[in-house]
Amino acid sequence: MKIELANSYGFCFGVKRAIKIAENAKDAATIGPLIHNNEEINRLKINFNVKTLEGISEITEEKKAIIRTHGITKNDLSKLKNSDIKIIDATCPFVTKPQQICEKMSKEGYDIVIFGDENHPEVKGVKSYADGKVYVVLDESELDNIKLSQKVAVVSQTTRKVEKFMQIVNYLMLKTKEVRVFNTICNATFENQEAVKELAERADIMIIIGGKNSSNTKQLYLISKNFCNDSYLIENESELNEEWFRNKNHCGVSAGASTPDWIIQNVVKKIEDFKN
Structure with a gap:
């Protein structure tokens, strides 16, 4: 394998x-x-x-x-x-950026829309910097019954998918006169997501390593699962199951942005041991 x-x-x-x-x-x-x-x-x-x-x-x-x-x-x-x-x-400086944007734009009279998980600590922090009206959404449908002003600034949680952010931006552009868009999605997040998609399309089993409370790791797992049904999210090598690898020819491995190299190396070593 x-x-x-x-x-x-x-x-x-x-x-x-x-x-x-x-x-x-x-x-x-x-x-x-x-x-x-x-x-x-x-x-x-x-x-x-x-x-x-x-x-x-x-x-x-x-x-x-x-x-x-x-x-x-x-x-x-x-x-x-x-x-x-x-x-x-x-x-993280990439988190400080949307904090500063929310503070500045709300002072200039813009309603703030944040694409992200309202319960995530990053989003709680970013939201707290807005002085005026601020709305946190995961889907554009959540904006249907919200009366927005004619000036809206939109930012994203750093670990979200670009495609979904664009859907929300497009929705806002049709709903209000002025939309200021700030792409605050981290480059590393985008690169990791693109890389896991490319690998999952070719592999017949995918192992995603990272904290199960990590937003960016869960996003990697969901993307992987879309392209490779046998995708597994683990925190360390102890969660690996040898049965997963039976009759598999190509194992892909990725890891979230909070996953250290020593954990990744331990996981790869244990998978290699299964082969022997």
Whole structure:
């Protein structure tokens, strides 16, 4: 059986940057999980004493607070700035961008439409920067009963699919006079999605590696499943099942943007062991 890695996969720029920041910080606490990968968070805890708090309300005697890659709300950031704790900002620059856009455009009188998951920490943070009306949607149909102003600015969660974002943009262009479109989807996300599609079309089994609470990893899995029915989403090699690989000739492997190389290598090694 041939094992092939996607042309683009794994750690993105923002995650690499956040990991390095956390390793250099040591003895610090992140506000929410730094990234959506439990294995890597455990490594940071064991090797660098970087612990995870669910929110700023859990801060007690911590001296250093690391802001997660997904960012935090404007209100929480303000509270941190008014405390004695040292703030270390690991927010991905690609996430900071839509925060700034929402703040600026809402002050200029635009209604804000965010394409994304309202319950995702990145979207919660981005939404908090809008001063006026702001709507979070996953589908253009959700805008049907919303009375928008004639000036709308639209941004996207960084890990969403470009095609769906374009559908929402097209809908808004027909519904309102002025639409300002800001493509805030991360290039790494787009490249990983294109690469998994290309590989899934050729493979007869696909293994997608990443946190099951990771938005970009779930998107990779869904794309893969569209083109290769035998697609599996796993967090580490312990979840692999040898039965999956029986009578398979071509195994494709991809990984989410929060998945470290050491986990990917462990998965590939175990698949290779199945072959022997």
